[in-house]
Each structure stands twice: as C-alpha cells, then as structure tokens.
Amino acid sequence: DADVTQTPRNRITKTGKRIMLECSQTKGHDRMYWYRQDPGLGLRLIYYSFDVKDINKGEISDGYSVSRQAQAKFSLSLESAIPNQTALYFCATSDTRGGPVYREQFFGPGTRLTVL
Amino acid sequence: AQSVTQLGSHVSVSEGALVLLRCNYSSSVPPYLFWYVQYPNQGLQLLLKYTTGATLVKGINGFEAEFKKSETSFHLTKPSAHMSDAAEYFCAVSAAGNQFYFGTGTSLTVIP
Numbered sequence: 001d002a003d004v005t006q007t008p009r010n011r012i013t014k015t016g017k018r019i020m021l022e023c024s025q026t027k028g029h030d031r032m033y034w035y036r037q038d039p040g041l042g043l044r045l046i047y048y049s050f051d052v053k054d055i056n057k058g059e060i061s062d063g064y065s066v067s068r069q070a071q072a073k074f075s076l077s078l079e080s081a082i083p084n085q086t087a088l089y090f091c092a093t094s095d096t097r098g099g100p101v102y103r104e105q106f107f108g109p110g111t112r113l114t115v116l
Numbered sequence: 117a118q119s120v121t122q123l124g125s126h127v128s129v130s131e132g133a134l135v136l137l138r139c140n141y142s143s144s145v146p147p148y149l150f151w152y153v154q155y156p157n158q159g160l161q162l163l164l165k166y167t168t169g170a171t172l173v174k175g176i177n178g179f180e181a182e183f184k185k186s187e188t189s190f191h192l193t194k195p196s197a198h199m200s201d202a203a204e205y206f207c208a209v210s211a212a213g214n215q216f217y218f219g220t221g222t223s224l225t226v227i228p
Contacts, residue, residue, distance in 0.1 A: 004159075033216075040125065042206060042220040043160075058215075090159060103148055103167065103210055107159035 003027045004108035006091050012114045019078040021111050023091030031096055032074040033105065034058075034066060037088040046089075049074055081115040088112050118143045118209045122219035130227045135194040137222045139181075139207030142188065147209045149190040150216070151181055154204040163205075166190065177201070202226045 004025045013019050023032065031050055035043040045058030047066040055066060063085060065077045078085055089112075092105040123138040141147055148167050152160040164175025171183040177200075181192045190207060207219040 035218075040220060043216075043218040045215065048215070092160075104150060104162050104165055105216055107152075107161070109159045110157075 004091060004093055004106055006089075006108040006111050008111060009109065010112045012116065013081055014116050015080075015082055017081050019081050019113065021076045021089055021091075021113070023074045023076070023108055025072050025091075025093045025106075025108075027093055027095065027106060028071075029093035029095040029106070030071065031094045032068065033092040033094075034064075034074070034076045035090045035092065036060065036085075037090060037110075043090065046076065078113075078115075081113075083115045086113060086115045118147065118211050118215075118217045120207050120209050120217055120219035122205075122207050122222050124222055125220065126223045126225070128225040128227055129197045131199060132196050135179075135192070135197045135201065135224065137192040137205050137207075137224065139190045139192065139219060140188055141190060141207070141209045143209055143211050145211045147211050149181075149183060150208040150210070151175065151179070151190075151192050152206045152208065154206065154221075156203075160206060163192070197224075197226045199226050199228065 007022045033048040034046040037043050044060050049055045049068045052068045067075050088110050090110050091108040094105045119142045121140045150165045151163040154160050164173045166173045166183045174180045179194045205222045208216045210216045
C-alpha cells in the first residue's frame, strides 16, 4: 500500500468551481507539503505544514488554501479555479523529528488537474 | 536563500553511455542536496541524498553524485545508461526550515 495517497488522481473542472485535493499519509510524519509542477518550471511550493496548528505559505500560495485536518491529512483547495491553475499537484511528507538525516521528502503519486 | 540550477532541460544519451546530469546550487548555509527521479505518470522518488560526511554519494539504480563545495555542484552520474533510466530528474536543495527548492528538471532520453 502507498504511504502517501492523493485523491482524486485526475480531475477536470470548469473556471470558477471550487475544488479540493486531498492527501493522506500513513508514514506518521510531522510535516506535509503541497507542490505544483508545470513543464519547464519544476516543482513550486504552495503551502506547507509543520503540524496541525502550524501552516505556512509557500512560493505561490495566491488562489489556494489548505487545511490540516489531522497529522495524517492535508487538503488543498482552489476556491475559484482558473485555467492557469491547470497543473500536476503533488503532496509530500517529511519526518524532521529524527534530525537532518531524515530530511528527505516522500511524494504522493500526484493529481492532474485541468481547469477549462 | 537557496536555489538550484539544472543545466540542460533535455539530455540524450545512447544506451550504455555515461549519464551526466548537472546541478549547481546556491545556499547561504551548508546545504542538504537531493536527486529525485520521476517516471511517467508517477510521483517523485528519491535517488540519493547528501547531508553530511562522504561527498561521493551512491544511490539506487547505479546512480551516484559528488558534492563539490568549491564548485557549488552536485552532478548526477551513471556509468552506463539503460533504457529504463529514461525519466525526468530533479535536483533539490534544503537548508534551514526543511523547505526544499527544486530545479526545473532534466528530461533524460536513452537512445537504443
């Protein structure tokens, strides 16, 4: 079973619709992240959460919001989707409690979102 | 602040040839450096990482990378390319706060 899961895997929606992407993890990690991937731009950080009560904006947070419902769940919302939010979205987790050696991030399989 | 530059958005090599993917970083503090691979329609998978200690790091699938502080580089190499190595490769740097900064990626094509 996958340690980091994302739902849905694919979504097509229309401009102006509200969309929620969900991420769940069974790794017990404290930190969770949302990225978007665009061709030629790599991965850019949208939001990240150190724990349930600590949420931080990333590089490109405008137009997005997040909720950390539990340590294992981190959802990303697009309140009013627009076409330039069409992208591949990734959730990631990391465990920082053990020190630097554990700093790698573990990624989910991604959600492909198309906004028409 | 940290940043990563990957030289060459597309690299093509013949099967059996050396693979060299370039990564240069900028960091105001000692960095942690990572290479990830993304196969089509999949998420990112860690290939290898440098945190502290030995500067030559070996990863999965025969890949390795060398941290060169004087050159601010962390280039990824593999002696002999396989068809299964065709994928997108991302270099990333992390420092204080555990934020990752990714490069724009290099798409590797392996020619039979």
